[in-house]
Amino acid sequence: MLPEPNYPVSPEQFIGRKTPSEAFTLALQQGLAAGRISSFAVLGDWGIGKSSLLLKFAAICSDPKYGILPVLVPVSTDYGDYRRFAESLLDGLAEALAATSSLTTRLRTEVRNWKLKRVSMGGFTLDREAQRFFLSSGSTLLRHALGEAWKRFFLPAQISGAMFFLDDLDNFATPVAQDVARTLRDQFQWLGINRMNYSVCFSARSDYFSAIRSFAEPAVRFYTKFYLEPFSAEETAEYAEAAFRTHEKLHGLLRWLYEKTLGHPYFLAFICRELLACTQGSVPESPEHLWPHVFQQLERNKFRLDLAQVPERELELLRTLAGAQRDEINPRHFIPAFQYAHFGRLTEKGLLIRTGRGRYKLYHPLFSEFLRQTK
Structure with a gap:
């Protein structure tokens, strides 16, 4: 596959x-x-x-x-x-x-x-x-x-x-x-x-x-x-085995993939594709050494496109939330510096996820990492 x-x-x-x-x-x-x-x-x-x-x-x-x-x-x-x-x-x-x-x-x-x-x-x-x-x-x-x-x-x-x-x-x-x-x-x-x-x-x-x-x-x-929730660790392993077409030499890679993606299917597919391209189809011995290249591709092909239509004020809010490094965010902690409408618009764009009443989170930790690195 x-x-x-x-x-x-x-x-x-x-x-x-x-x-x-x-x-x-x-x-x-x-x-x-x-x-x-x-x-x-x-x-x-x-x-x-x-x-x-x-x-x-x-x-x-x-x-x-x-x-x-x-x-x-x-x-x-x-x-x-x-x-x-x-x-x-x-x-x-x-x-x-x-x-x-x-x-x-x-x-x-x-x-x-x-x-x-x-x-x-x-x-x-x-x-x-x-x-x-x-x-x-x-x-x-x-x-x-x-x-x-x-x-x-x-x-x-x-x-x-x-x-x-x-x-x-x-x-x-x-x-x-x-x-x-x-x-x-x-x-x-x-x-x-x-x-x-x-x-x-x-x-x-x-x-x-x-x-x-x-x-x-x-x-x-x-x-x-x-x-639908992200893949479990077992489903992540099943996906990686299909992508790399082997059950061998995957133990360390499986743990690394799950830590990076948390089982999110899009990021799992993206990272596996880039690793396969870097290794010409073989299992990477040290995926962490390839991570800077993979993350650069994520930045170019996903995260910068996410922000292409985001106004400056909303971008500032995203970076503030990423800097807070919290699993969940309550908007009232960021008012009046930002407005509730900012949270709503970012949710509509899929950059924030509403996890409950008055609770939000950035849509993936890798996106948070990107925002922190590009301040």
Whole structure:
């Protein structure tokens, strides 16, 4: 396996996350038995492996013994409204249906011709490209289109259901970020009640549901949630063994890697890639001797890019927090020199992580080290 920190890991090379993978598989089995599959939320901070886990889940769905059609839809920041979002889901469904081997040649031709550009509703046929769109609501569009797809394609092809994998749902900017999850819950719950086996699995930041006051609220309870943490020491070892393609001579390197990365998948992949480049694919005898070069690459390819759009005042706050060398930070200790809004904006940029009410931390100790070195 060649470490590539800037791309999700393919399901064939997926490492770790045994607990969520097994829980997802069990939920899939139970959902098929009940005729209604659960929906899921994969939550975690930047670089923790959310996209890779979504791809792994999608691969599990596509196993013939489950027969669930995975529909992969990256969520863009440029959706203007929910209708455009709904249309992207339908386009993704059409592409996934056209590619599946479960459809007969006739049905596949129908899907390609249809492309979900037309939605039948009662005695009406509504063209998505018409100048005036009768279904002004994206919710209504999605509900009727999925209903028609179920009757025209899923039932004849005996496909058990479909799961929409929505990567980075928090990219869809709405006045209240969780409104999209609420709307999806309402729609997909209605579809399930009406015996149409559609579900959703989305990824988002770990604090995605934090604005919802009660975790007992239906919009929260609807999703089975997986909160991703950094790799354990065992998972870190498994990753390094795959990257260096050996079990030998790794004991000292494994301990060193875990101390540097704390199991963070992005930094683990980045550092392994740089070590392999320095040693031409062999296990380094003394990784600490190579650390200045590796850290320089991190500075150039990650940390300086992190700060490219950070105003001077927020940069000053980051350096102050790094200099404090605390595991967690309470903003009130830095007021009035800085404002609470500074903490909020840095959290939005992913440079601070909100660990609890009134508690923050820099997103990784290596970033803190960089800030201290560049004062």
